[in-house]
Amino acid sequence: MQTSFERDTLADVRExxxxxxxxxxxxxxxxxxxxxxxxxxxxxxxxxWIWVGHVSQIPEPxxxxxxxxxxxxxxxVRDRQGTVHAHVNVCRHRGSRVCLEQSGKTSVLSCPYHAWxxxxxxxLRTDRAMNEQFSRADYSLFAASLRIFQxxxxxxxxxxxxxxxxxxxxxxxxxxxFGFENLKVAHAASYPVPANWKLAQENYLECYHCAxxxxxxxxxxSLKDPASMTEELLSALAKNSCRAGLPGTALNETGQDAExxxxxxxxxxxxxxxxxxxxxRSGDPVAPQLGELKQYDGGxxxxxxxxxxxxxxxxxxxxxFRFVPMTLQETDIQIVWMVRDDAVEGRDYSLxxxxxxxxxxxxxxxxxxxxxxxxVNSIAFKPGPLSSMEWGIEAFYHGYLSRFLE
Ligand code: FES
Ligand code: FE
Numbered sequence: 001m002q003t004s005f006e007r008d009t010l011a012d013v014r015e016x017x018x019x020x021x022x023x024x025x026x027x028x029x030x031x032x033x034x035x036x037x038x039x040x041x042x043x044x045x046x047x048x049w050i051w052v053g054h055v056s057q058i059p060e061p062x063x064x065x066x067x068x069x070x071x072x073x074x075x076x077v078r079d080r081q082g083t084v085h086a087h088v089n090v091c092r093h094r095g096s097r098v099c100l101e102q103s104g105k106t107s108v109l110s111c112p113y114h115a116w117x118x119x120x121x122x123x124l125r126t127d128r129a130m131n132e133q134f135s136r137a138d139y140s141l142f143a144a145s146l147r148i149f150q151x152x153x154x155x156x157x158x159x160x161x162x163x164x165x166x167x168x169x170x171x172x173x174x175x176x177x178f179g180f181e182n183l184k185v186a187h188a189a190s191y192p193v194p195a196n197w198k199l200a201q202e203n204y205l206e207c208y209h210c211a212x213x214x215x216x217x218x219x220x221x222s223l224k225d226p227a228s229m230t231e232e233l234l235s236a237l238a239k240n241s242c243r244a245g246l247p248g249t250a251l252n253e254t255g256q257d258a259e260x261x262x263x264x265x266x267x268x269x270x271x272x273x274x275x276x277x278x279x280x281r282s283g284d285p286v287a288p289q290l291g292e293l294k295q296y297d298g299g300x301x302x303x304x305x306x307x308x309x310x311x312x313x314x315x316x317x318x319x320x321f322r323f324v325p326m327t328l329q330e331t332d333i334q335i336v337w338m339v340r341d342d343a344v345e346g347r348d349y350s351l352x353x354x355x356x357x358x359x360x361x362x363x364x365x366x367x368x369x370x371x372x373x374x375x376v377n378s379i380a381f382k383p384g385p386l387s388s389m390e391w392g393i394e395a396f397y398h399g400y401l402s403r404f405l406e
Contacts, residue, residue: 010404031195049155049156050309056183075099124141174247193370214361221272240295262307295315300312
């Protein structure tokens, strides 16, 4: 059997990116080629803003957490003055990982190999028995770019990251009522999947699969079927959102409508079915209202900040999604549940009720993404046409493929 895209050199992939007919899935090499994966990391991940956490995870000086993808590792730490830093987790001596714990509290960052010690701001503080000419000032930890938007921490390994300040300024008034800066992480979970990261990313960007693959989600979310998003539902949501204190505006600057490569931004609120105040098993709220909201308006908000970072925000909780590449066909689906920071577990929310929907939905996703990769690995795979419900994938391809043309 012959397929139209057998070879997997970068030259072939570049040629494909140049001459691609929009509206179709990508050829197999994008999900099977080590050269493409290497390019994905170097050109796309290392040059994109990645959402890594929330300031509430590092409330005090010395608090830190680590974020890893592929071969990269970044330490996010609050220094003695309260400033948040992102350091590349590579020792300036002979390259060992410096920070081995996932999170914690420390007064210094100490390399486990030969015990060079770094201040929380990244400066080399002590070395051992180096010669007199050695200048510590030249050996600070490398800094990653860091940006905090409403308490959400983004990092980028590039010294010249995409400038998404203008896009964030447009998003800011829309997300302000949710009080993102006053959230806390209630739970985080990983769903490793034996698939290329793009299959996981693409899966999140379309709800064409929701009706057949997500029984629980589909009971409550009208996004599963555009026809079910009736005028009646939409106008009820508009009225309720207004009463709740949420702007009715939508914002879609993705794909070719993004201001710059890597600056995709999206905000859209859509209705849940009657009887559902939030994404929960019973439809009842699972946590206190976020931010300044005055009521549960029966809606869900899709937010995207940069091409890699997606959030789903209900009136009472927010979920963050990351599809983190580890190897060519190993991806960590990372899901983070956030509630308002003064909510107390057991009193204001039950963890089981809070995580139920996106735990069961993420397990479904892991399964369909795994089977997707298995089929894509076959010599018989030929990319088929995208449905109009998969417009988000087309927008993603636009920014993604542009990296092959730079
Ligand atoms: Fe870190 Fe030697 S590699 S001190
Ligand atoms: Fe899904």
